[in-house]
Structure formats: structure tokens, C-alpha cells
């Protein structure tokens with residue numbers, strides 16, 4: 202009898218061209234996604250050797266990290282930014298790669314746009330010079346981040362040599378209390394198990410809590426697998442996955458979809474298959490989460506207190522005290538967006554809190570849709586008006602305040618509640634202090650001007 | 664990449680956990696002119712007005728010649744930016760000894776020939792806190808083939824290394840050349856894979872700019 206295999210094993214095996222003698226697998230890559238930052242040297246390498254891109258139709262480019270998100274994009278570039286975007290434009294043109302450029306109707310953050318258009322399908326392998334490629338696990342694709350040298354290899358061969366990670370199952374038991382979100386789950390999970398719990402592993406999320414989750418929420422969950430140390434985080438396909446795929450602008454035809462559905466049945470975990478490691482996390486009593494420190498694992502319930510044994514260096518950077526509550530801590534900025542929480546459902550979650558309320562006078566609040574499609578969809582249902590009337594800046598799409606490399610940055614000492622995925626020192630601007638949280642918690646902080654349990658504000662304002 | 668069988672030199676202890684890629688290479692440097700090394704630890708190394716913080720190891724004259732960095736757990740966690748590896752190499756580092764690495768960082772280091780070696784945290788702590796290491800006077804020798812670390816006056820320590828990364832340093836192979844050779848050997852299988860995909864992406868990807 203053949204060995205019982207997990208979903209993760211089967212997707213891996215389906216792409217294994219060879220097992221190399223150094224123990225690595227040579228994998229076929231279904232999609233190589235590119236963005237402007239991590240690619241220049243890869244194309245330079247190809248040019249130097251007179252190489253072509255092996256399969257340009259499997260390579261897609263996105264300008265997102267450095268773009269201006271000012272409405273209309275006329276202003277708001279960092280010095281050197283336009284040149285970098287132009288270099289990407291030229292490389293995409295010269296090598297025949299479809300590129301979602303700044304002015305494209307579907308421009309947006311790579312990890313938002315690729316699945317939302319239907320470019321990523323269940324069971325695929327997807328790589329990108331970006332660590333949050335694990336987001337693709339939300340549509341049941343195996344995605345992971347690679348470096349520039351590896352990008353050059355995939356450009357030239359559409360394959361990649363990589364050692365197979367061990368398999369890890371993260372079982373999410375229970376049902377999430379009302380007002381909780383996927384962001385709270387993943388922050389709670391990393392706080393519980395630590396930022397290196399997933400190193401050397403690829404994660405499959407399973408369990409009761411997952412079954413009730415939308416595909417967008419699953420993308421939020423998988424997006425932060427890398428913050429737990431795992432390059433890959435996936436959810437197995439189910440009805441919700443196929444409903445989502447069928448509605449994509451570039452959804453495959455019904456018969457291709459049917460074939461895909463059958464292929465997905467084939468990759469389902471065999472009875473008796475085992476994972477190398479299993480973690481169980483009960484979400485049924487999870488409160489909204491927020492980070493207090495400088496790694497995504499330094500998180501706690503928003504109504505809780507900072508651990509007594511908290512890391513002194515992190516506390517010093519964040520200007521907080523062990524044992525203290527975060528509630529009532531004044532914030533200077535609120536950012537809603539990014540590949541973690543920049544989708545339509547995230548904007549709805551924030552708008553539900555903001556409706557009929559105003560941003561505190563002491564707060565500068567920004568909402569940056571994850572893609573121009575998200576922006577249009579939000580405008581179609583009037584979310585833009587809720588944000589604008591509340592006093593948020595309503596921007597065009599891009600990474601904006603997440604990576605701290607375009608003009609959208611916080612100043613030294615400023616405190617931000619941010620729906621992004623990294624609260625590292627200086628990430629959102631030199632000296633900036635980041636608290637990661639859900640869109641609802643970010644919206645609540647925007648209104649009150651202090652860190653606030655969104656549950657205390659639930660329901661519409663007056 | 665230059666083939667190396669050993670790395671000899673001086674150590675700089677930066678005995679912290681979770682040294683992330685934003686610390687190694689702050690993202691704003693992507694668009695700034697200048698070498699990768701000027702970005703290395705820029706926000707830890709310098710005040711906002713660009714004056715150096717004297718307490719930071721890279722500003723400490725005792726570690727001027729250091730080419731081996733000693734760190735804690737989960738070194739290089741965070742983003743996929745290979746610039747973090749280039750920055751370390753540009754600043755003269757040839758090896759990092761840590762209790763664990765961010766995986767993408769370790770993969771990038773392997774393609775670039777920066778040696779990542781691991782040991783249990785307590786062994787690294789013992790090493791990082793030795794007076795001659797903190798004084799920057801110890802001379803270290805790492806044998807790549809065995810992972811053996813020799814320092815004067817101490818028993819040899821065997822460090823672990825990912826096998827692919829070890830081979831890459833010993834062979835000094837260019838990863839892109841190797842990838843192309845590999846793909847050629849497997850050409851038939853790769854072509855068969857491409858032809859056999861029911862959801863062949865070609866039609867899906869005939870994306871024009873105005874399909875909305």
C-alpha cells in the first residue's frame with residue numbers, strides 16, 4: 202500500500218521534477234510573481250548571460266511597494282522611487298512579462314491582486330521575492346518567499362531547488378467569539394507558540410475555526426505563517442475555496458474548474474496520514490489581540506496586561522512597562538491596509554466601527570485598499586464615504602505604511618496601530634512604534650485616539 | 664562565488680534573538696544610492712542625525728576586523744530581501760554563528776556563499792561571553808567541511824550547517840549556472856509537466872490591461 206500522505210505532501214510531490222542528490226527537490230513553479238524591489242539584480246543576471254525568461258506567461262509583475270498611494274499618484278514619491286519603477290517597467294517589457302503597473306486598473310499589492318484576479322489556483326506552487334507569498338495558502342496554493350538569486354533561477358528555468366520542509370498541522374479548535382477576526386487568531390497563535398515555532402516546517406491550518414472562515418480571512422491567517430517562522434502556510438480547498446475561485450475575473454472555464462476540483466480531491470489528505478508536528482490552538486475564548494513589543498509574537502489580549510517577564514529591550518523601544526495595560530495608551534497614527542488586512546472584508550470590518558463616528562483630532566488615519574479593485578468595490582458600497590466622513594485619508598492602492606520605504610512613514614516616537622504584519626524596530630519609520638492589530642481594533646483606536654477594545658465600541662456611532 | 668574550505672578571522676558578538684531583516688537592511692535603502700554595507704544595521708548603528716551610536720558593536724574599534732558574527736536565536740527572520748545578505752557580505756562578514764536562522768535568509772545566504780552555522784543557544788552564549796571574544800582578540804578558524812570551530816585555548820566546537828549550503832561554499836558554484844544545468848537535465852519532464860496541466864495557465868494569463 203502506498204504511504205498515506207497529507208495535502209502538503211501531495212501538492213509538493215505533484216511539482217517535484219527530480220529529487221536531487223543533495224536531498225533537495227527540484228520543483229516546477231506554476232507562478233513566479235515579481236515586484237519592483239527584489240527583481241533588478243535578477244534581470245541584470247539574465248542580461249549579463251544573454252538568457253531569456255523560460256516561461257514568460259507564468260511570470261507576472263506588480264508595482265506595489267514603492268508606489269505613491271496619493272489619489273491620482275501625481276505626488277508622493279521618494280527620491281529614486283520613480284527610477285526603480287521605470288526599471289521594472291523596462292525589464293517587464295524587454296522580457297515579455299505581464300506587468301500590473303502603477304496606472305493599471307488592477308494595480309495593487311502582489312499578494313492581494315494575484316489571488317483576487319484568479320491568477321492563483323488551488324494546488325499551485327507560487328514563488329515571489331517577498332516573504333508574504335505564503336498568503337496564497339488562503340486559496341490553497343503553496344506559496345513561499347525567495348531571494349533575488351532564486352528569482353533569477355526561476356526566471357531562467359521555471360524550476361527551483363529547495364529542501365522539502367517538514368509538515369506541521371495547526372489545528373484551530375472552537376469557534377471565534379463575535380467581534381474576533383483572523384488577525385486576532387494569528388496574533389494569538391504566534392504569541393502562544395513563538396516566532397520560530399514554524400521554522401523548518403510548512404503549515405497546514407485545519408480545524409473547526411477554519412471551516413467557518415472566508416477565503417479572505419484565510420489569506421490573512423496564512424499571510425502571517427512567515428511570522429511564525431514557516432515559509433509556507435496553507436488551507437486545504439473546500440467549497441468556500443471553489444466558490445471564491447469561480448467568482449474571480451479570470452476564473453477558469455467551468456470545465457477547467459471541474460478538472461481542478463477533481464485534482465483537488467486527489468490531493469486531499471489520506472486517512473491515516475500524519476504531520477511531523479501538530480499544534481492545537483483553541484480560539485473559542487480569544488479576545489481581540491494587539492502586539493506590545495517588537496516581534497509579532499509579543500502580542501496579548503487588548504484588554505490584558507503586558508507580561509511581567511517582557512523583554513526589556515522591546516519595552517524600552519516601545520516605551521511601555523511590564524505589567525501595564527495598553528488600554529488608553531495614546532496613538533498618533535492608524536493604518537488600515539497591507540497584504541494582511543487590505544481586502545474588502547477588512548475595510549468592511551473597520552467601516553462598521555467607523556460609521557457615524559469621527560477620528561480623534563490627535564490621530565492621523567490612513568486607509569489604503571490592497572488593490573485598485575478593492576478600492577472600486579469599496580466605493581461601490583459607499584465605504585469610502587464612511588472612511589472619509591470619519592476623517593481617514595482614502596488612498597490609492599500600494600504597500601504604503603507597511604514597509605517604511607515609500608513616503609508613508611511614521612516619525613520617531615510616533616505610536617501606530619497598524620493592520621500590517623511586522624512590528625520590528627524602525628519598520629514603519631525610524632523610531633516608530635508599531636502595534637499590530639485587526640482592522641476593527643485599528644478603527645477603534647482611530648476614533649478614541651487611544652488603544653481601545655473594539656468590543657467597547659461595537660455597533661454604529663451616533 | 665569563490666570556493667572556500669575554511670574561514671579564519673575575528674568575531675563580533677551581537678548576542679540578540681530575532682535580529683530581523685529590517686534591522687540588517689532597513690527598507691528605505693532600496694532607493695538610496697550607495698553600497699549595501701551603509702545600510703547594515705543603520706538604525707541600530709546610528710542616531711537619527713546619522714552620528715554613530717558608540718555602544719553598537721559595528722562602531723566598536725575592537726571589532727573593526729570582524730568577519731564572523733555571533734548572534735542568538737532566529738537570526739535573519741523577516742523578509743526575503745537578499746540585500747540583508749549582501750549588506751553583511753559588503754561589510755566583510757563571511758560567517759554567522761547563531762542558535763537558528765530565518766529560513767529565507769538562510770537560503771539567500773547559501774546562494775551567496777555567506778556561511779550560516781548553528782549551535783545550541785547555551786554553547787553560543789558561552790562563546791559570545793568569553794573575554795577574548797568580547798575583547799575582539801580571539802582568532803577563530805572554521806573548517807567548512809566538518810563545521811569545526813577552533814579558537815585558541817578552547818576545545819573545538821562542532822557547528823551544524825545545512826548540507827546544500829555547505830556544498831555551495833566548498834564548491835564555489837554559481838547557483839544560476841547550476842540551476843540551468845539542472846533544468847537541462849530534466850528538460851523532458853519539465854516540458855511534460857507544462858503540457859499536462861489541465862488548468863494550463865496560458866489561456867488564463869492572456870490578460871490584457873482592460874479585462875475588467
Ligand code: SF4
Nearest residue numbers: 333539540600603604
Ligand atoms: S503590504 Fe507590507 S508585507 Fe505586504 S507585500 Fe507590501 S510591504 Fe510586504
